[in-house]
Amino acid sequence: MKTIFAVNGPDLCPELFSYFPKSNVVHFDSVADLLLHLYTNRISGANTYERTLSLVIHQQPKRRGRSKPVGLQSSPASDAVLNKITTAELSHLIQKQFPTFSLSVTTPTDASKAVAHLLEREQLYSNRLVRVATWMYNDYVGSNEPYTGHESRPAAHSHANHDSYSPTCSANVYTMLSHLTRVRKRRKDQDSSFPSSKLISSALDLRKLINIPKDKLSSDHYWNLISTWDFCATSLSTSELIWCSFLILKKVAQDAGFEISDNNLFLFLLTVETSYHQGNKFHNFRHAVDVMQATWQLCCQLEARFKKSSSILLVCVAAIGHDVGHPGTNNALMCDPLSPVAQLYNKSSVLENFHTEIFSDLLQEHWPQILEEQSILSDTILATDMALHSQYVEQMDAGPSEQPNLLALVIKAADISNVTRPLHISTKWAVLITCEFNECAALLKRIKGNDTYESYMPECEEPMPDCVESILIKYPSIPQGQLMFINAFAECLFAGLAECFQELKFLHNNVKANKKFWEGKCK
Numbered sequence: 001m002k003t004i005f006a007v008n009g010p011d012l013c014p015e016l017f018s019y020f021p022k023s024n025v026v027h028f029d030s031v032a033d034l035l036l037h038l039y040t041n042r043i044s045g046a047n048t049y050e051r052t053l054s055l056v057i058h059q060q061p062k063r064r065g066r067s068k069p070v071g072l073q074s075s076p077a078s079d080a081v082l083n084k085i086t087t088a089e090l091s092h093l094i095q096k097q098f099p100t101f102s103l104s105v106t107t108p109t110d111a112s113k114a115v116a117h118l119l120e121r122e123q124l125y126s127n128r129l130v131r132v133a134t135w136m137y138n139d140y141v142g143s144n145e146p147y148t149g150h151e152s153r154p155a156a157h158s159h160a161n162h163d164s165y166s167p168t169c170s171a172n173v174y175t176m177l178s179h180l181t182r183v184r185k186r187r188k189d190q191d192s193s194f195p196s197s198k199l200i201s202s203a204l205d206l207r208k209l210i211n212i213p214k215d216k217l218s219s220d221h222y223w224n225l226i227s228t229w230d231f232c233a234t235s236l237s238t239s240e241l242i243w244c245s246f247l248i249l250k251k252v253a254q255d256a257g258f259e260i261s262d263n264n265l266f267l268f269l270l271t272v273e274t275s276y277h278q279g280n281k282f283h284n285f286r287h288a289v290d291v292m293q294a295t296w297q298l299c300c301q302l303e304a305r306f307k308k309s310s311s312i313l314l315v316c317v318a319a320i321g322h323d324v325g326h327p328g329t330n331n332a333l334m335c336d337p338l339s340p341v342a343q344l345y346n347k348s349s350v351l352e353n354f355h356t357e358i359f360s361d362l363l364q365e366h367w368p369q370i371l372e373e374q375s376i377l378s379d380t381i382l383a384t385d386m387a388l389h390s391q392y393v394e395q396m397d398a399g400p401s402e403q404p405n406l407l408a409l410v411i412k413a414a415d416i417s418n419v420t421r422p423l424h425i426s427t428k429w430a431v432l433i434t435c436e437f438n439e440c441a442a443l444l445k446r447i448k449g450n451d452t453y454e455s456y457m458p459e460c461e462e463p464m465p466d467c468v469e470s471i472l473i474k475y476p477s478i479p480q481g482q483l484m485f486i487n488a489f490a491e492c493l494f495a496g497l498a499e500c501f502q503e504l505k506f507l508h509n510n511v512k513a514n515k516k517f518w519e520g521k522c523k
């Protein structure tokens with residue numbers, strides 16, 4: 001829903017309502033209230049802020065006796081300080097804390113100009129496939145550093161944006177290139193002048209945003225869920241996923257002697273969540289939490305083999321960030337047609353390089369201690385590139401001395417561990433990845449000009465049936481797809497792992513049991 005968020009009582013000019021319905025104006029008395037509203041809607045799924053372009057009109061409160069921007073102040077931050085930030089600082093904060101949101105920030109004076117920008121770009125949001133194409137192929141940079149690529153992109157997706165950029169009158173259209181450009185700019189400027197996360201964590205009690213039923217909280221309910229291989233992330237709400245991640249990271253951080261306060265850890269997790277596209281069928285925060293839980297469980301099995309106590313923390317953190325900003329497609333579609341981001345990475349492990357760079361920036365803001373082991377972070381995230389799969393399998397076949405880096409192997413196994421989960425869990429993941437693949441196929445068809453974007457009907461919108469048999473009636477291609485994946489990729493990896501590490505034999509047994517079931521369905 002396209003919404004105007006009016007902060008601190010700005011005057012709203014009539015031109016605004018050429019784009020926004022009058023009923024879609026929400027008023028806030030403070031920046032803190034705005035942020036709480038954004039988090040609450042995102043967590044509940046009421047608004048993902050990815051489907052439409054919304055606008056924050058920020059009336060800056062009058063300042064007395066203060067000439068320096070907030071970032072340079074040394075006094076402790078609080079709710080009041082958060083509310084005194086400038087509109088440009090608020091724009092910066094929104095882009096940093098809610099990177100995938102299509103939410104622009106403007107002043108009352110610039111509002112009508114900002115709406116003109118939104119109107120120009122509205123067609124980039126008309127349906128899911130158009131949005132995904134925009135994220136991937138659009139060369140919208142969103143800063144005054146122009147994109148310098150020379151390759152031509154499909155005209156339908158390209159939107160030349162060489163108009164002068166102002167943080168308060170532009171349309172904040174999410175594109176992978178704009179995300180990466182911001183991250184690179186921050187790194188180049190060594191941007192630590194505006195402490196957006198510090199301001200938020202001192203002003204808001206973030207635990208209150210996480211909605212967990214009281215009866216489940218008072219028991220060991222979630223601890224029991226995350227402590228087994230039967231963990232089923234597909235049946236948990238976003239609040240529950242954040243809560244489970246909090247429990248795992250709190251434990252491994254304590255064991256490793258890495259300090260992070262509860263409020264900062266919640267803010268880190270909320271920012272990781274908003275760095276994933278909630279609308280993706282498979283590559284979203286749910287998958288990230290699933291991979292982290294699997295990574296942690298595998299690490300628990302292999303604990304005696306790790307030399308440093310921080311290894312488990314580092315690989316768990318890498319796991320929850322390993323797909324941030326994922327467009328819900330794949331490297332092949334990133335490279336053909338050539339996206340600006342694929343061009344920047346020379347078509348090599350494009351998404352994995354992108355995730356690593358985006359996530360390193362996030363850690364720099366929220367948990368810089370983790371970056372002391374930057375190589376572990378990048379090595380493990382890059383290991384999830386399926387193009388390297390056979391390399392890993394061959395290295396394991398060569399015997400224990402040739403084993404690739406154990407942490408990389410753990411995250412790689414966790415990333416494709418859906419087929420090793422109990423059948424009823426494995427089947428649900430299979431549906432989600434199938435829907436995402438089908439979406440990629442539909443996108444490719446439209447890129448090649450064989451279909452129109454407007455005709456696209458999204459799948460899997462209704463809730464998934466609970467039992468395996470009902471799922472298979474609705475999605476009859478699942479058994480064949482699962483067998484193909486197990487035969488081509490999973491079985492050899494998990495057999496190799498079982499050979500090298502007795503502790504992981506259960507993975508191979510599970511994959512064999514699931515394979516047998518799918519073979520029975522294909523007869």
Ligand SMILES: [Zn+2]
Pocket residue numbers: 287291322323384415
């Ligand atoms: Zn993944």
